[in-house]
Amino acid sequence: MDQLELFDIANPCIGVCQSNNRGYCLGCLRSRDERFNWHLKPASERAHILRLLVQRRARLKQKQQNIVTSEETPSSFELF
Template structure:
């Protein structure tokens, strides 16, 4: 049995409508199909998509952080008083 949604689920679109390298929108992290059919989906499916988008966003930021993290290895530094 589906749980009834009390509130209407609005589109997660934030107006940055560009596809990223994995095919998801860089603004809301929905796939092309999810964006295309959003208006026809019931609230139960919309809720699942919003949760999936949050997970996609979290993973994208984690990938970005790990790519930006540069491990700096300090060369062996001699004593300043030698």
């Protein structure tokens, strides 16, 4: 049994309810379908969505780190 099944699964909404151009919330990273009727979804589906959110946050963090790293690395034009 997964530990998430032992507890009620809270809504991951953080109150930043804006969607990007692909329909994902900028606050909680859920898709429109994942946000719709959260409280009516079975616990197993909500747990699955939470696992997806962990992966999305990791990818977003990696992408942001790559952007910062590329900005810190001087281009070949800056070396001369």
